[in-house]
Amino acid sequence: MLIYLLRRVALMIPTLFGITIVVFVVMAAAPGGISAQSLVDGTNLEPETRQALEDYYNRLYGLDQPPPVQYLRWLNNISPVGFVREADGSLGTFSLWKAPDLGVSFRYGRPVTDLLAERLPITLLLNLLSIPLIYAVSIAIGVQAARARGGRFDVASNVLLLGLWSVPTMLAGVLFIGFFASEQYWRWFPTAGLVRREAVDQTFLPWLGGPGDVLLLAVLIGASTALLVWAAACAPTRARRLGGALLGGVLGYLMATDLHGPSPGGLHLLLALCGAFACGALAGLPSAFLRIAFAGGVGLGLGVGLARVAGVEIVHGGYLFDRGWHLVLPVITLSYGGLAFLAKLTRSSLLENMAADYARTARAKGVAEDDVLWRHVFRNSLLPLITVSATLLPSLLAGSVIVESIFSIDGMGKLAVEAVQTRDRELVLSVTLISGLLTLAGYLLADIAYAIVDPRVSYD
Amino acid sequence: MTETASLHGGRALRSRSWSRQVLAALLKRLGARIGLVWIAALVLVATFAPFIANSHPLYMVVDGAASSPALRHMEPLDWVWLCGFALAVVLLLLPLKAWQRLLGWLLGVAACAAFAYATVSPPALTIYEQYRELEADGRVERLIRAPIPYSAKDYLRDFADTGIEAPLAAGDGRVHWLGTEENGADVAARMIHAARIALGIGFIATGIALLIGTLIGGLMGYFSGVVDIIGMRLVEIFEAIPTLFLLLTFVAFFGRSIYMMMIIIGITSWSGYARYVRAEFLKLREQDFVQAAVACGLPLWSILFRHMLPNGIAPLLVAASFGVASAILAEATLSFLGLGLVDDPSWGQMLNQAVQSSTFNWWLAVFPGGAIFLTVFAYNLIGEALRDAVDPHTQRTAGGAS
Numbered sequence: 055m056l057i058y059l060l061r062r063v064a065l066m067i068p069t070l071f072g073i074t075i076v077v078f079v080v081m082a083a084a085p086g087g088i089s090a091q092s093l094v095d096g097t098n099l100e101p102e103t104r105q106a107l108e109d110y111y112n113r114l115y116g117l118d119q120p121p122p123v124q125y126l127r128w129l130n131n132i133s134p135v136g137f138v139r140e141a142d143g144s145l146g147t148f149s150l151w152k153a154p155d156l157g158v159s160f161r162y163g164r165p166v167t168d169l170l171a172e173r174l175p176i177t178l179l180l181n182l183l184s185i186p187l188i189y190a191v192s193i194a195i196g197v198q199a200a201r202a203r204g205g206r207f208d209v210a211s212n213v214l215l216l217g218l219w220s221v222p223t224m225l226a227g228v229l230f231i232g233f234f235a236s237e238q239y240w241r242w243f244p245t246a247g248l249v250r251r252e253a254v255d256q257t258f259l260p261w262l263g264g265p266g267d268v269l270l271l272a273v274l275i276g277a278s279t280a281l282l283v284w285a286a287a288c289a290p291t292r293a294r295r296l297g298g299a300l301l302g303g304v305l306g307y308l309m310a311t312d313l314h315g316p317s318p319g320g321l322h323l324l325l326a327l328c329g330a331f332a333c334g335a336l337a338g339l340p341s342a343f344l345r346i347a348f349a350g351g352v353g354l355g356l357g358v359g360l361a362r363v364a365g366v367e368i369v370h371g372g373y374l375f376d377r378g379w380h381l382v383l384p385v386i387t388l389s390y391g392g393l394a395f396l397a398k399l400t401r402s403s404l405l406e407n408m409a410a411d412y413a414r415t416a417r418a419k420g421v422a423e424d425d426v427l428w429r430h431v432f433r434n435s436l437l438p439l440i441t442v443s444a445t446l447l448p449s450l451l452a453g454s455v456i457v458e459s460i461f462s463i464d465g466m467g468k469l470a471v472e473a474v475q476t477r478d479r480e481l482v483l484s485v486t487l488i489s490g491l492l493t494l495a496g497y498l499l500a501d502i503a504y505a506i507v508d509p510r511v512s513y514d
Numbered sequence: 515m516t517e518t519a520s521l522h523g524g525r526a527l528r529s530r531s532w533s534r535q536v537l538a539a540l541l542k543r544l545g546a547r548i549g550l551v552w553i554a555a556l557v558l559v560a561t562f563a564p565f566i567a568n569s570h571p572l573y574m575v576v577d578g579a580a581s582s583p584a585l586r587h588m589e590p591l592d593w594v595w596l597c598g599f600a601l602a603v604v605l606l607l608l609p610l611k612a613w614q615r616l617l618g619w620l621l622g623v624a625a626c627a628a629f630a631y632a633t634v635s636p637p638a639l640t641i642y643e644q645y646r647e648l649e650a651d652g653r654v655e656r657l658i659r660a661p662i663p664y665s666a667k668d669y670l671r672d673f674a675d676t677g678i679e680a681p682l683a684a685g686d687g688r689v690h691w692l693g694t695e696e697n698g699a700d701v702a703a704r705m706i707h708a709a710r711i712a713l714g715i716g717f718i719a720t721g722i723a724l725l726i727g728t729l730i731g732g733l734m735g736y737f738s739g740v741v742d743i744i745g746m747r748l749v750e751i752f753e754a755i756p757t758l759f760l761l762l763t764f765v766a767f768f769g770r771s772i773y774m775m776m777i778i779i780g781i782t783s784w785s786g787y788a789r790y791v792r793a794e795f796l797k798l799r800e801q802d803f804v805q806a807a808v809a810c811g812l813p814l815w816s817i818l819f820r821h822m823l824p825n826g827i828a829p830l831l832v833a834a835s836f837g838v839a840s841a842i843l844a845e846a847t848l849s850f851l852g853l854g855l856v857d858d859p860s861w862g863q864m865l866n867q868a869v870q871s872s873t874f875n876w877w878l879a880v881f882p883g884g885a886i887f888l889t890v891f892a893y894n895l896i897g898e899a900l901r902d903a904v905d906p907h908t909q910r911t912a913g914g915a916s
Contacts, residue, residue, distance in 0.1 A: 069751050072751035073751055080760075216894055222887060224846070225879065225883035225884075232868065236869075236873070236874040238874055239874070449756070456847060471762065474765075475766065475852070490754050490756075493753075493754045494754055497754070
């Protein structure tokens with residue numbers, strides 16, 4: 055096993071070199087390319103200062119040397135093994151462990167390492183929140199669709215998921231921000247950033263008026279959540295549908311009230327009908343997990359809403375709530391595409407295994423259908439999901455470029471766009487290198503997970 | 515269109531029954547039919563764009579002199595689209611083999627393009643306002659305008675305060691069914707002209723990616739061994755860099771022409787096709803007919819592309835259908851991020867304007883975004899149906915279940 059992993063890591067090294075070569079070739083082959091002149095262009099400087107600046111860049115990055123030499127210099131700078139670079143740009147002694155130096159960003163005038171240390175955690179936070187969400191929901195949908203193959207849920211979810219998969223991320227982001235974060239419509243969510251200035255100074259958890267308020271809030275949230283979860287789990291289908299439709303209708307009406315006031319109008323009717331239909335359909339879902347998760351979310355929101363109506367004094371929401379509030383729209387925008395893709399994959403993988411001989415054998419010897427599904431078929435169907443997790447990370451990284459630009463989140467994706475727009479050589483190289491590294495790490499993790507889960511994988 | 519065109523043209527004796535079967539199975543599916551109808555509508559709109567949305571009148575009589583400014587102002591590219599469309603219709607009606615049709619179409623379009631760019635020279639200066647002024651002066655006796663009387667780049671400079679206007683909100687006698695964008699141009703007109711970019715990017719970028727992928731994947735699969743190992747590292751390199759990052763880098767350093775973008779999207783998305791072709795060829799190379807072809811001493815290209823490729827084309831077609839969708843998405847994303855074409859209309863660029871200013875202009879999000887969504891959805895529907903159609907396993911079981 056250890057040798058297998060070492061082999062995998064060793065095979066990644068040429069790939070990593072290849073990535074750096076590809077990116078470097080793109081930059082070097084570009085018409086105009088990057089030279090000391092193009093860097094100081096546009097700055098309003100005296101000729102002597104200009105010349106001095108050009109010389110400085112040339113010395114620092116070797117921009118007046120041929121591209122292969124530049125590449126080797128850059129490689130030497132970023133690798134922990136190599137020649138130490140002296141302050142004047144010349145190469146010093148060979149060292150086996152020196153600090154990797156990603157260079158200084160032209161645009162920000164700061165070391166790239168600092169920039170990345172600032173931006174990368176934000177992108178990773180977005181992605182790490184999305185991945186469990188994607189897996190949980192898509193497995194629930196996929197299992198349900200495969201269970202009742204050809205049924206109403208299967209057909210409807212199939213079309214819906216394909217549609218969801220085709221919605222461009224930027225369209226979803228723009229619509230979310232336009233309708234749920236702009237002044238003109240519902241101003242429920244913040245338009246930009248990840249945290250409000252005030253929230254930084256606030257307590258971590260929400261701060262309520264007094265112990266009585268805390269108790270009331272806890273009771274209301276607990277009661278509404280418990281009631282809805284109980285109803286979702288145990289009530290008969292017809293009652294669930296009816297209750298869901300009623301609740302959805304009321305919520306839709308309230309949504310219209312938020313925009314146009316309480317007097318009934320066309321929008322009120324439309325939103326109430328849409329809400330009733332959507333919530334009715336969701337409450338009638340055959341998958342208990344999805345139902346309970348949905349009911350729990352609605353119950354939580356309902357409890358908070360009731361508490362505010364009941365007069366609970368909320369001094370401020372606190373840091374945690376504020377962060378979560380900022381993250382809702384970006385995380386949804388980032389995850390729905392992967393969710394659709396993965397749910398379809400789960401379904402097809404389950405179907406394939408359900409028709410397999412071992413599943414038939416299990417059924418033939420009298421194992422209950424649920425046991426066949428969960429104890430035999432489901433475990434085997436996880437394999438393609440693990441394989442796909444390797445490709446999920448690059449696509450999420452690409453998605454976060456769009457999401458971060460739309461929601462003005464200062465993460466690595468936005469940094470990449472800015473770097474590319476300003477032709478910031480060091481930053482472009484580093485961002486691509488880091489994203490390549492992350493992807494390779496994702497591949498490695500997927501390989502390890504696969505090797506652990508599937509005993510058939512041979513380690514030699 | 516080439517994929518479906520080659521399916522239509524299944525007259526070749528060897529592949530007739532199979533491609534006919536696939537086509538029939540494809541058309542049986544509702545999703546594929548909807549997708550094909552939308553793509554066909556898009557092709558029609560893109561081809562006849564100058565006659566659907568144009569500030570130049572189609573026909574007008576001024577001071578007794580009849581003229582057609584729309585025809586006079588047609589760009590070489592407009593003629594190429596028209597010729598390509600006519601050629602495609604003619605070739606589909608003629609009894610030819612699929613590859614003959616494809617080759618004939620490509621050569622014909624290339625010839626048309628060369629001819630059009632050599633001969634057609636529209637007036638260098640286009641003044642969109644002149645017709646409206648003529649009309650206001652009362653000198654026009656007869657006037658036939660296009661259904662949408664605005665060009666994609668007609669920024670309506672003759673009207674006082676043009677800018678972002680909601681659909682049907684313009685006061686001074688102008689009718690903009692889908693509103694205007696931030697420079698004052700008609701959104702419907704821009705969307706119609708942008709259909710060309712979406713279609714062109716989709717097909718040409720996917721074509722380039724298919725070409726590279728088939729070549730590299732075919733060589734890897736046929737030779738295996740060292741070639742395979744080196745090739746797979748290359749595939750892994752291109753897969754490990756998130757495509758969008760690579761695209762961003764390419765676009766930023768190579769300028770913003772539409773052709774450059776097609777090539778770039780093609781170069782960055784070939785790795786999947788190479789994988790598919792390699793896997794198919796690894797299976798095929800052991801088979802008797804390939805061994806026979808080798809034993810006959812056929813040249814390498816003949817073994818690879820005349821004998822092996824037609825037998826391994828099914829997964830490639832499916833992947834290409836999804837690939838067109840992702841190429842369109844890639845272009846829209848780049849335009850959305852402000853790295854697309856500068857003045858030419860593009861759906862992604864219009865979508866970007868929906869939230870650029872402090873207000874939210876819903877028509878700039880809903881219509882262009884809806885167009886991107888529908889086009890991508892159409893290709894995904896076709897791809898999905900095609901996958902079911904070429905896979906004998908799902909075809910059999912799906913027939914039993916639904």
